[in-house]
Amino acid sequence: MKHTAIKDALQAKKFDEEITICGWVRTRRDSKKFSFMELNDGTCFASIQVIADSEIDSYKNVLNASTGSSVKVIGLLKESPGKGQKVEVHAQKVEIFGVADSDYPLQKKRHSREFLRTIAHLRTRTNTFGAVFRVRHAASFAVNKFFNERGFYYLHTPIITASDCEGAGQMFRVSTLDAINPPLNEKKEVDYTKDFFAEETSLTVSGQLEAELFASALSKVYTFGPTFRAENSNTARHLAEFWMIEPEMAFCDLAGNMDLAEEFIRYVIKYVLENCEEDMQFFNKWVEKGIIQSLEDLCKSDFERMTYTDAIKVLEKANKSFDFPVKWGIDIQTEHERYLTEEYHKKPVFITDYPRDIKAFYMRVNDDEKTVAAMDLLVPRLGEIIGGSQREERLDVLKKNMAKHDLDEETYSWYMDIRRYGTTPHAGFGLGFERLIMYLTGIENIRDVVPFPRTPGSAKF
């Protein structure tokens, strides 16, 4: 079924040649002698205008092509006299693949995002969601391109896991045991030795620990895959299933880690601005006014670096009433993050060297023994976008941290082995891909940047 993508047709330079295009009817209006159809195939933001003369043999097909119907048009590509469009197609023949039933929910009017979420199988045909998923694609490709160009190897870490990266966080159980009457052991607990993997397994919350193993062999690796949290959080910022990006580098400290994070963010933003111009213009006009300028500014800014201790001092002195009171030792909240990046520094800022007690067991303990070599990158409009650290490479210190966090040495023996056999300073960071897409598009609800969101009470499609 040879045909030309509408994206290519719209960029054509040669006119008056025969062309075949396929797509879905966005709108149609008929005059006495002509019918005008806007045809969209999702290959780009814009639709193409098709003009059908009522004299053509297949004009009855044109009249049947209701909004949402899929059609094939053979015609001549013409330079358009109309404003705002350079190209149109003068139809010679129109075929219908399938009409849209009259209850097609995407009739020409504005729909709320809440409503569109209930028809996630159709919403990609709208301007907003077509643009979101083209940007999501471009950002995905930029992620892989960035790391490939820098000698990082892509690592597919396991989804099903018997360990728990953070020593915390609620997880989804994965099992094939009988759901009503699972086998029990002598202690009347579920006997997971009879389960598929012969032990209790869950969905991963992070690929970091495995990435550390591979960095200890290939030097630089990254993961880019789904991760899971079984938290009952029904907010605009949480999903039960989301994609994470986690680079990990051997022979690297916290400063090198921040250098990479900075370069990474700039790279992905530039790639999307250059490759999704039309989609980004749409977000700029209809979703978040000024977003293009804000992203361009970020690419040009110097990124600030300040310690947590200094950040707390700044927050304490701020002439501002925060919902969460500030003192050394607290978790920095979104309101604090946004003050630091939007009002105080007015640019992106890395906060480093957080209190040991509020951070994970694998972070490298600083010489003060109170803080760890962690970093979070805060950006205007969003707050934290990246979190990372140098990892604890000293076996004795790691063991103490694990004991503090009640982690079982046997379960993590493989993780500790890396510290036994040629341990190296190493570092990495993680970022949630959906939060990056929210940042790039201005879309405010995380459910609207993922094809089929998984949230408490919803696993539809």
Next chain:
Amino acid sequence: MKHTAIKDALQAKKFDEEITICGWVRTRRDSKKFSFMELNDGTCFASIQVIADSEIDSYKNVLNASTGSSVKVIGLLKESPGKGQKVEVHAQKVEIFGVADSDYPLQKKRHSREFLRTIAHLRTRTNTFGAVFRVRHAASFAVNKFFNERGFYYLHTPIITASDCEGAGQMFRVSTLDAINPPLNEKKEVDYTKDFFAEETSLTVSGQLEAELFASALSKVYTFGPTFRAENSNTARHLAEFWMIEPEMAFCDLAGNMDLAEEFIRYVIKYVLENCEEDMQFFNKWVEKGIIQSLEDLCKSDFERMTYTDAIKVLEKANKSFDFPVKWGIDIQTEHERYLTEEYHKKPVFITDYPRDIKAFYMRVNDDEKTVAAMDLLVPRLGEIIGGSQREERLDVLKKNMAKHDLDEETYSWYMDIRRYGTTPHAGFGLGFERLIMYLTGIENIRDVVPFPRTPGSAKF
């Protein structure tokens, strides 16, 4: 920690300049006046030779650098007088990041792949597994590059699902209900309305159905992500968790689908041959003799296309005793596949138009009503590598097929909607990424081409 990747050091053209390299000691031998270390950092197959004069201050570090230890070497890059290596480093200073304990399992000797599987956290430091995972990276990048260049949008289909793509296949249950005493409903069944997603959910076996939804909006999409089978198959060809690639195209028929599959396979092979030369030379010499020639041949072959019905005739006439007897209606087995591609055609072959009864409900029924517009691509050495079909786009026919397969219309209403609202001819295929890596490397056990294999009884690391 600025340093030069060994990959870059080995390609250097400027000599007698200071260089810093980091890596793990593969071997070391000491003479009276010098020590020779092979240092590998995983950035490429080759190690670099470091020569340390016993006169340097840090020579005691050199003598402590046992196999597996991680070191930093500052020295001068020199053109090597030795055979087979162009570059060496004359050490001025050697630091140890971490020694390897004396029980380091990767001492200089051959290890069986079975043994290495038990230390999957360390095996990537060996020649074989370093090469496997660099090839896996290159093939991953080639997949994304191929589709990006052709206007396909990358789609992240959900891992947690309430539906079951094939209407068959064993699945892993995903739940947060109490494992011993789950809530029961009036019928004494598990009350999944109380579970996290308010219904019963599993790990996906395929992203195809969701890809069809997105192709019905963006025209061309592909998935590349993890999929799951809870089959108790302990074979060299099965994993419980593996990565799949599934492109899907609107306005496309079976012929266009085969064109894409052919182009895809050639592209990935060429990319890997061009970008992993040294790794492929290793496989060619030590793992599967002649594999490079065999892959180059495949890139040059015309791919044959024959119907299932013709394939059965050929198999019936074959002067060959098969374990599985041949007659129209059977599933073609690996032995049949290999005969057709290796002996009969001596090149890759697409088998098309399989009997309806042995194929999935979503495949498009041919006019004969006995066969469906399916295709499998068979290649020498492996058998089936790709399976695909044109999808049933006619709502009435689809409904009949679903009834035949005992599929509930309500569960799949979203899938059927696509046929109600501007249905289009569309097609796609799937391939298991690990099988592709086996094909590219000659590695015979699927557990050896995935970082941390998930198989019955094993979810380690």
